[in-house]
Amino acid sequence: HKHSPSAIRFGLTGKGNFTGVEGEDVVFGPGDMVLTPNDAWHNHGTVGGEQAVNLSVLDLPLVETLHAVHFDHKYTEMVDGKEVEKKVQTARYPGDYSQRIYGEGGLMPRFVDHKRGGGLSSPMYVYRWEKMEAVLDAHKDWDGDPHEGIVIDYVDPTTGGPVFHTINFYVQMLRPGERTLPQRETASLLLAPFRGNGHSIIDGKRYDWNQFDTIAIPGGSWVEHVNGSSSEPVIFFGATDAPTQKALLLYKRWGRNQAGDLLRLV
Structure with missing residues (x-):
């Protein structure tokens, strides 16, 4: 799903938190912060069979007050030239993409697109x-x-x-x-x-x-x-x-x- 409110998940307990966002599959644990930005496709879950608890924070009250809320649950991908509805995104980036590209302060690769998810937020989707x-x-x-x-x-x-x-x-x-x-x-x-x-x-x-x-x-x-x-x-x-x-x-x-x-x- 995706929505106009911007959101984060901050890990509290459990090492098997999962969020897939715009083709980057992120597994995270306590203290890690994961972005699910405005209009970015994402899905949540756990891996490894361990219970996990997160803190989620959104700008929903502001977006709602501005009458700008929208949600979309119909996710599709192009398969063999046809639009196919799917429940899980296909991974398009390695799981350590955010840290590999943006994890060193003051250094940023030039050869990647920094406008992932429409360029509406930070393109670094997980902060470890x-x-x-x-x-x-x-x-x-x-x-x-x-x-x-x-x-x-x-x-x-x-x-x-x-x-x-x-x-x-x-x-x-x-x-x-x-x-x-x-x-x-x-x-x-x-x-x-x-x-x-x-x-x-x-x-x-x-x-x-x-x-x-x-x-x-x-x-x-x-x-x-x-x-x-x-x-x-x-x-x-x-x-x-x-x-x-x-x-x-x-x-x-x-x-x-x-x-x-x-x-x-x-």
């Missing part, structure tokens, strides 16, 4: 956890941002921008004992604790969370995050609709310093 984890580990001793800790964005390797035009994704790390300073922004956020536990203070109210919970932070809300562990980091998987707001010149972000003074951050 080991790559993200290596970047987090390399920066665990940096000062980071006092309002966010260490944040690494997922980007479209061909533009350096967000993976979708409407919504973007990131990983946020709080070091042991770290507490962020208060901030608020116009964008709405979704955070999923991938590792660790702690609490957040949203508009003055405390919310405790554990691994695989989901935290919704409405646009305009003041928020602080606290890692209560003295030995283990907290790692969030996050989603934001900031790209849409930035395109419409509506995005703003504020914070407070240690003295409580209001700061205009963006």
Whole structure:
């Protein structure tokens, strides 16, 4: 099937997650993020007989509000010159295509078509956890941002921008004992604790969370995050609709310093 809302799947448990997207068969596990972009044919399942759990995030509320939702379930391929309806896509790319072509930052092959799936999103359809984890580990001793800790964005390797035009994704790390300073922004956020536990203070109210919970932070809300562990980091998987707001010149972000003074951050 395919649809106009853009979506991702973020692996939580199980190593046999499967998503076939535009002819690339992706098997993925915990921490891997797989794109199913606007108007890209895809199908889901598992391989190997092991149960798997994913977090799926879509820009469906925005697309629905704009009355631009469409779904298509009739997938066809040309076979011997005839259009034939199929339930499973024929693989057209090797299973490691995304990592082989786009997996080295700053280096991009010229000899492939970078407009897969109509060119409506990042052509890198799977972002592997080991790559993200290596970047987090390399920066665990940096000062980071006092309002966010260490944040690494997922980007479209061909533009350096967000993976979708409407919504973007990131990983946020709080070091042991770290507490962020208060901030608020116009964008709405979704955070999923991938590792660790702690609490957040949203508009003055405390919310405790554990691994695989989901935290919704409405646009305009003041928020602080606290890692209560003295030995283990907290790692969030996050989603934001900031790209849409930035395109419409509506995005703003504020914070407070240690003295409580209001700061205009963006």
